Amino acid sequence: MLKYLSLPPHPLYQGGIEKDCHLFDIWKERLNNLIPLDYYWMQHQNRDKYWRHGSICEDYSKISCPVLLIGGFSDLYNSSIFRLINQLECPKRAILGPWGHQWPDDAYPGPQIGFLQELVQWLDYYIKGIDNGYGNKQILSVFQLHPNIDELHSIVKERKGKWIHFNSLPSYPYEHFQRNDHLIYKNQQIDTKQIQYYLSFQLCHSIWTSFTYRISPQETGLSSGNLLGLGFIDKPDHPTDQREDDGRSLCFESLPLHHDYELFGFPFVKLNLSSNSKNGLICVRLCMIEEKSSSSILISRGILNLTHYKSHEHPQQLNVDEIYNVEVTLSGVCVCLPTGCRLRLSLSTSYWPIVWPSSQLS
Known part of the structure; x- marks a missing residue:
């Protein structure tokens, strides 16, 4: 993230500056005051207020708007998709593919999906109120991986597997609540008729x-x-x-x-x-x-x-x-x-x- 934080300001998006202001001076000031995120993280190695203020798991009930979750198994944050789809009570849908930390219409490893088409359908249904049947979609679409020796390379273009869709929820560990000092636990299990x-x-x-x-x-x-x-x-x-x-x-x-x-x-x-x-x-x-x-x-x-x-x-x-x-x-x-x-x-x-x-x- 440090390289992104240190980028020069873009003339079209840098707000609050006059036309004759020198972007180079703004960039220089940014670099002189830039502190790597690691500096803050090393000061907060325990779960304290620094982490709690932006953590959804503090109170899932605060989220009432419809939520569309997107994640990938090659990404660091794939487990949060499981947690959110399990705990949110609002209208929700999750798509979990084989991808890394990019948009799923362009991310590797594939296969990719038509993410923009999915997003338009979701916005039409929940924002514009168009009855396009999106609310009838199953809440969880997951790309089931089929591990094999052909994928034992540091660069993999596409993973083998298949898409599965269901309305039941994945298992959720009690340990997560215990170590984060939560007492809530929902014993929700997936429909064993669809996946064992x-x-x-x-x-x-x-x-x-x-x-x-x-x-x-x-x-x-x-x-x-x-x-x-x-x-x-x-x-x-x-x-x-x-x-x-x-x-x-x-x-x-x-x-x-x-x-x-x-x-x-x-x-x-x-x-x-x-x-x-x-x-x-x-x-x-x-x-x-x-x-x-x-x-x-x-x-x-x-x-x-x-x-x-x-x-x-x-x-x-x-x-x-x-x-x-x-x-x-x-x-x-x-x-x-x-x-x-x-x-x-x-x-x-x-x-x-x-x-x-x-x-x-x-």
């Missing part, structure tokens, strides 16, 4: 009866891709084969799947763990292991600063070697996993460059 839940599938086919000690190398995460996929065809945003990062992680695998599995909503994992330092993190990745090549394809991931395991507003340092019961929610997913593949759950204590390293390895 297997998010509580037993991953481990063996039971671990002893503790496993693990410190991940700091370079764990180099196969992660860009957390905020920009959505341009020439940007290497896409996660690559995860086997390199899996080798630096503690992994659990399922048996081969006997039939296709459809996952939709928020996967989560419950862990009993301890730390050798007062600070630490845990990164959880859910991957699909392709049957023939054994390639590891990233499905979803979640990262938790362990000092925030109870609250993002009031973090607490860990007691060394004390066992904690931790729940980590991964990013929202909508995928169909093919028969014969396996699921792999990978745990690591570092995830560079997405997460800054701790002062001490843990």
Whole structure:
């Protein structure tokens, strides 16, 4: 964002200036007073007033106007689409595609949609009051991803999958409310006739009866891709084969799947763990292991600063070697996993460059 904030003023859009004013002087003043956003963010590492004032989840009921939600699975903010469509009580519709952080008629990876046509229909119905049938559309349209080895490249032009549409809502984690100090919880589930839940599938086919000690190398995460996929065809945003990062992680695998599995909503994992330092993190990745090549394809991931395991507003340092019961929610997913593949759950204590390293390895 810094490069956008530092752009020169445009003569057609710069308001409040006289015709003879020098735009270069305005630009120079802007640059001299520009402060990177990181400066503010580093001063507010907990959930305080700085974050609360612009957070919708403080009170969803304040939104009463119709809402059209657009998001992409390659974008950082795709999970917010799940949260909003679940909690808003106003007229709403959500479209969640495979895209990055761009408009869906031009974003990559594809397939793209006719976003302007969708927007005109929505505005005609809710703003102009034209009865064009838009209100009869199902509230959620999601591009179900079909992971495959052909997409294990940093640049992917188009994802394989299909569009699915329904009025039921995805699963929503209680953990989100708990760590943000909310007491509201809605136990809403999707219609299992349209798509099946297997998010509580037993991953481990063996039971671990002893503790496993693990410190991940700091370079764990180099196969992660860009957390905020920009959505341009020439940007290497896409996660690559995860086997390199899996080798630096503690992994659990399922048996081969006997039939296709459809996952939709928020996967989560419950862990009993301890730390050798007062600070630490845990990164959880859910991957699909392709049957023939054994390639590891990233499905979803979640990262938790362990000092925030109870609250993002009031973090607490860990007691060394004390066992904690931790729940980590991964990013929202909508995928169909093919028969014969396996699921792999990978745990690591570092995830560079997405997460800054701790002062001490843990």
